[in-house]
Amino acid sequence: MLRKKPAVFVVDRVDFKRCFSIIDRKRTAPSAVSRPQNATRSTADHAPTATTAMNLLSCEPGVPHRIAALQGGPGFRARLYNLGIAKGQIVTKVHTHAFRGPVTLQVGQSQVALGRGMAARIRVEALQ
Amino acid sequence: MKRLILIGNPNVGKSAVFWRLTGIHAATSNYPGTTVSFKSGLARIGDEFFEVVDTPGAYSIDATNEAEKVAVELVETGDLFVNVIDATNLERNLLLTMQMLERGLPMVVALNMYDDARHKGIRIDVDQLSRFLRVPVIPTVGISGVGIANLAQAICELRKQVDQGVEFPRIHSHTPEERWGDIGLLTARVQSLEHRHHTFLEWLQDISLQPRTGLLFAAILLYVAFRVIRFVGEGLIGVVFDPFFHGPFLSLANHLSRVLRDDPLLHHLLIGRLVNGEIDFVQSMGMLTTGLYVPVGMVLPYVVAFYFVLAILEDVGYLPRLGVLLDGLMHRVGLHGFGVIPVLLGLGCNVPGIMATRSLETRAQRFIACTLISVGVPCVSLQAMILKVVGDFGLRYVVGVYVFLGVVVLLLGQVLKRLVRGALPELILEIPPYRLPSLKLAGLKLYHRTRGFVTEAVPLVLGGVLLVNILDYFRFFEGAAVLAAPLVTRLWGLPQEAILPIMLGFLRKDIAAGMLIPLHMSLPQLMTACVLLSLSFPCIATFTVLFTELGWRDALKSIGTMVVTAVVFGTVARFLFALGVG
Structure with a gap:
């Protein structure tokens, strides 16, 4: 009787990344402006090219990227700005921590840890 | 009595410089946010007494937390300023320096942790930096006291200029985007990096953060x-x-x-x-x-x-x-x-x-x-x-x-x-490099x-x-x-x-x-x-x-x-x- 697998157990159809992105959105400050649907989605299924913008969560670790845009309120932008995370600056993602932990970035000479929801709102582009 | 304010990014060693200037112990550690309220003390620099104030670290003049607010409010009350900056992290530190310069405040820059920077293969052309900023730049090591005498001398001279009513150089105001751009150009001119092998501390840094x-x-x-x-x-x-x-x-x-x-x-x-x-x-x-x-x-x-x-x-x-x-x-x-x-x-x-x-x-x-x-x-x-x-x-x-x-x-x-x-915002935290503690x-x-x-x-x-x-x-x-x-x-x-x-x-x-x-x-x-x-x-x-x-x-x-x-x-x-x- 139990041999038949119920349909809900088909795991590969569940988009876990998307589940997480919903949780992340709940956790970030209410100042979060409406973001494009794929802002926090992994780009693993959309192969990144030099022109499509990706965010800091989805970009490749260990490779320098240029910041294309910061999506968020002025307070959010100001805090990142103070640390040198501003449009046009170059950052490298170093680690992504487990349990929905932060990402660590190399910004100039300093290392900065940044919550996931914030990292998802930083659009980056590959250097030419 | 003139009020001398130490201001700078978090974790650049303001409290160590304060201790060196006044002899009053202020707690120091290696993470941003050790000092959360100000501490002031009397220091005799040259022939004059100053009220020296140690402030909590601030990344910029626009405060983003309680501790920074304390620092920013203090800026309004100061007569002279020492901007303590971290030589190992020049670029990021210059943001606050620029903002201070845009206000035309009487200021000396203390290029702190200068020894660390040299160990890391970071060479900074101090004279050129000083020329660009148009304020004195003094290399210091707060923990060991190197360069503090020079800093004191620079403070004396600044004090004389204040008394004479000298107009202090005020750089033009930047838009936020220009500011980082200019800092990038400036850093590229005055700083050169040497490539070297990883040290034991850096290896430890890696495994403890991975x-x-x-x-x-x-x-x-x-x-x-x-x-x-x-x-x-x-x-x-x-x-x-x-x-x-x-x-x-x-x-x-x-x-x-x-x-x-x-x-x-x-x-x-x-x-x-x-x-x-x-x-x-x-x-x-x-x-x-x-x-x-x-x-x-x-x-x-x-x-x-x-x-x-x-x-x-x-x-x-x-x-x-x-x-x-x-x-x-x-x-x-x-x-x-x-x-x-x-x-x-x-x-x-x-x-x-x-x-x-x-x-x-x-x-x-x-x-x-x-x-x-x-x-x-x-x-x-x-x-x-x-x-x-x-x-x-x-x-x-x-x-x-x-x-x-x-x-x-x-x-x-x-x-x-x-x-x-x-x-309930998310984490934004600067991770300092490991440093050997001063016993x-x-x-x-x-x-x-x-x-x-x-x-x-x-x-x-x-x-x-x-x-x-x-x-x-x-x-x-x-x-x-x-x-x-x-x-x-x-x-x-x-x-x-x-x-x-x-x-x-x-x-x-x-x-x-x-x-x-x-x-x-x-x-x-x-x-x-x-x-x-x-x-x-x-x-x-x-x-x-x-x-x-x-x-x-x-x-x-x-x-x-x-x-x-x-x-x-x-x-x-x-x-x-x-x-x-x-």
């Missing part, structure tokens, strides 16, 4: 830290404090006891009651016996041991890494990774722990952090006594108490996170913290013992015990006299825990009582800072939360411990 190895590293490190604290604490008790108290001090007390035999009241106050005809340092409850033995003989050794280990962890720069690793966990209780730092400080004493919450961004976060610290983070005094009271039955029972408190914090955090209104500065910090404990805790304990004895004399407690009996006996399953230590916990936790011993309770009861001492009202010092830090409205809410938590989880603890131990 997601996989980091947690293992943290577990090992915290275990070692705990063992070292116990080893040092027990060592101090065994070698220094016990021989003293049970040797010369006991014979002195016995002598005094014989002298005072004819004066029962004074004997009662100073020596206390004799247990089997002898003085018992823990149970006698006299000011000169228990009143001195508990804070000095039992708690002080652990205070020294704890702050010794904390100073090393702080100065090396490990704590921010722990914050990053535990960020995910801390979000469960509505905080982010930086919350680890106030909690760890709170394990020493709740007062600095609560002060450190100023580095958290929002009111909601500060409320949660302060409440959780007062509820579930036992200070070292209380911990030392828990180790004594419960630890005699076996270390695993102590662990039981800690695990219970940890679970309470997690559950309460979950509840508060949902109830508290306001934003002198770490020693000074240990000394000041220990001295703080002795001068603040000992009088309070003595006062507490006196109060107990006086109230005992008027049979106040019998009445209180009867009134509180339903709560204490029915809900918590403790003897009704236990209300006395729990109430006294308001004064000092250590003396309160010591008073549990003469009640001859069973192990589960002792564990419940220890848990209650932590959960219920904080001690009077914590109480005061709660009000000043949160404001009376939030502080009252926080205290209400504590009362409810104590009643509910005290009852839970009673049944759980009875089950677990029996």
Whole structure:
């Protein structure tokens, strides 16, 4: 009787990344402006090219990227700005921590840890 | 007298420079946010006296948290400025420098940690930097004092210029985007990087931050830290404090006891009651016996041991890494990774722990952090006594108490996170490089913290013992015990006299825990009582800072939360411990 697998157990159809992105959105400050649907989605299924913008969560670790845009309120932008995370600056993602932990970035000479929801709102582009 | 303000990014060594200029010790460590309020002192520089002010670190003139607000407000009151910048991180530090220059403030730049920069292969052309900025730039090493004399000279010259009413160079204002762009160009002109091999410290930096190895590293490190604290604490008790108290001090007390035999009241106050005809340092409850033995003989050794280990962890720069690793966990209780730092400080004493919450961004976060610290983070005094009271039955029972408190914090955090209104932002934290601690500065910090404990805790304990004895004399407690009996006996399953230590916990936790011993309770009861001492009202010092830090409205809410938590989880603890131990 139990041999038949119920349909809900088909795991590969569940988009876990998307589940997480919903949780992340709940956790970030209410100042979060409406973001494009794929802002926090992994780009693993959309192969990144030099022109499509990706965010800091989805970009490749260990490779320098240029910041294309910061999506968020002025307070959010100001805090990142103070640390040198501003449009046009170059950052490298170093680690992504487990349990929905932060990402660590190399910004100039300093290392900065940044919550996931914030990292998802930083659009980056590959250097030419 | 002119006011000289030290201003700069967090963790660039302003406090070390302050110490060098004034000779006044200000706590230094290796993480952003050590200084949360300003400290001022008198310094004689050249022929003149200055009021030197050490400010909390600020990344820019637009404040983003309480601690930065303090710094920014101080800028308005200064006459002269020293902008302390970190030579190993020139680019980021220049943002604040630019903003200061845009205001045309009379300023000297101290290029601090200059030695570190050279070790790292960072070469900075100081003359050129000075020409570009149009202010004097002085390379310094705050920790060792190199370059401080030059800095003092530059301050004197600046002072003369201020007196002459010289117009200070004011650079044109930048738009935010231009500013980083210009800083990038400037840095490229004055700084060159040499490539070199990874050092041991850098390797350690990597493995302690990497997601996989980091947690293992943290577990090992915290275990070692705990063992070292116990080893040092027990060592101090065994070698220094016990021989003293049970040797010369006991014979002195016995002598005094014989002298005072004819004066029962004074004997009662100073020596206390004799247990089997002898003085018992823990149970006698006299000011000169228990009143001195508990804070000095039992708690002080652990205070020294704890702050010794904390100073090393702080100065090396490990704590921010722990914050990053535990960020995910801390979000469960509505905080982010930086919350680890106030909690760890709170394990020493709740007062600095609560002060450190100023580095958290929002009111909601500060409320949660302060409440959780007062509820579930036992200070070292209380911990030392828990180790004594419960630890005699076996270390695993102590662990039981800690695990219970940890679970309470997690559950309460979950509840508060949902109830508290306001934003709970995510982590933004700069991770400093590891630095070898300066033994002198770490020693000074240990000394000041220990001295703080002795001068603040000992009088309070003595006062507490006196109060107990006086109230005992008027049979106040019998009445209180009867009134509180339903709560204490029915809900918590403790003897009704236990209300006395729990109430006294308001004064000092250590003396309160010591008073549990003469009640001859069973192990589960002792564990419940220890848990209650932590959960219920904080001690009077914590109480005061709660009000000043949160404001009376939030502080009252926080205290209400504590009362409810104590009643509910005290009852839970009673049944759980009875089950677990029996």
